[in-house]
Amino acid sequence: MSLDASPPVFDAAFQARLAELFAWRRDVRRFRIDPLAPALIDRLLDLASLAPSVGNAQPWRFVSVESAARRAAIIADFERANAEAARLYHDEQAALYARLKLAGLKTAPLHLAVFCDETTGQGSGLGRQTMPETLRYSVVGAIQTLWLAARAHGVGMGWVSILHPQAMTTLLDIDARWFFIGYLCLGYPEEEHLDPELERHGWQARSEEGRRLLRR
Template structure:
């Protein structure tokens, strides 16, 4: 018998072969986008994408993700300067042909993406009471990565491109955004409508690294 004011559990959806094929296409067409149109994203769309992102699992249901929208020109300019410094330092690690190729790669869309999201892990989160992370505390940050991947797929499904910028100094980002030290930067994301669409990854298209399938091997023990 259903208790008063209790709603019955909804029936789980049935995912057919058509849906599974579309899901596979979504996975295949998710790209790290670096070339954006400047058209702004509707605020309601950004909120919808974040609603979907936080459906991701988290260790102990801790939900440690923290999203920051970077909007002021001064803060964006500071982050671009930090990228340029970090990128120049990274370029010096390469030599000869690899250095020349690195110099030609476009590694971010900071100047054209209409939306910038910095995503952090709150390392002091009390939710979850530490469940599941006593021996592997890094699972807290892994949970944030799960939310980022969910956001990435949701964005692609809505026609929005997303690029993950990792050539940054985390401590500089925290200081630029005036955030507490226990918020650890996991990703700096550029979002916007893509200027172009490609099935193959940009790094593969420009000769930096092809997919090898090496990590796909299933080891049996």
Template sequence: MMFDPAFRADLDRLLAWRRDVRHFTTEPLPPGLIDTLLDQAVCAPSVGNAQPWRFVRVMTPALRSAVIAAADAANAQAAEIYDDETERAAYRALKLHGLREAPEHIAVFCDEATADGHGLGRQTMPETLRYSVVLAIHTLWLAARAHGVGLGWVSIVDPAAVTRLLEVPPAWHLVGYLCLGTPVEDAMTPELDRKGWQARLGPAATRFVR
């Protein structure tokens, strides 16, 4: 199938506007929208068609509070890796998650014991199961943005702690803890770039020919 120039232009805008969101309103998302987005997320490719993604929608207030506390603790610990006090202060000034405000929390796991796919394609690279889950998250990210929904990928959590809190099977490995909601503002430039932490690299820095 060939898509027309208007669609390709819209896709370019979608990719550019897909940003990691940390600032959300507390407004609930429309009923049924999360189900729609998850239906789109599972259109992602997966190794051997294993479809190892497992989505856990975290709605219990006590569980959400526990995850927020775990993220805050991990954030405080991460600040200590910076020996320079100026850099440490710059790190602490960053807002690295919107878990308190976002109306939706979704933990995304990889089921590493899945029999689906019958082991095809992952004998030499078993990590492709997790890569498949990453692709599902990215598909969800783009689908959310197309609906005007922001998504933040919270990486400052201990996977083992979240696994224990959510009481999922031991073979499930946490790949991403996500918060979703309506962004306070839209910005094409990544927040870490706007805050002076790290600019986007240009194409020349990431392309090589051998």
């Protein structure tokens, strides 16, 4: 029987750098048009696939959107969804919403649509009999892993959520049994900021509410 390799030791210096990575992750909306090398894209997807998944199902499915016509259709859907969302706000909040840059769809060199394959036989259903939605949670974990991996390689990522999910499935000619999770823009950032864009422009400051530990 072979022995497992010794686990790595993550010292204080590494832990500090890791904290920096978390802080600098950022939701990027402003990209340079420089393309990402195919080898780099492959490396980032390899790292994303190290994410945990329920029953080791690995249900994430990444779709590279390269067709100019499909990208244009997705931008048009974003503009429709954004106009619908804008009508929910009024007065000063409406004016602020109109000034926010909420997507980098026109400049990001890499567009990834991410789906959850809910028909996968991988994992044989382990761990999801009472909570089948954990398949989708697993895909979100892969997206977060990709986000951090991209930042570590100097690449920015933005998650575009102002889209109509069914339109993404139709526009990309995807199996209807795959569930749309998110649309990602990736590329080298045009500018670098430690603070989130929405905080910088006065939409929402970081809250302490989520880090409160409830005790029962």
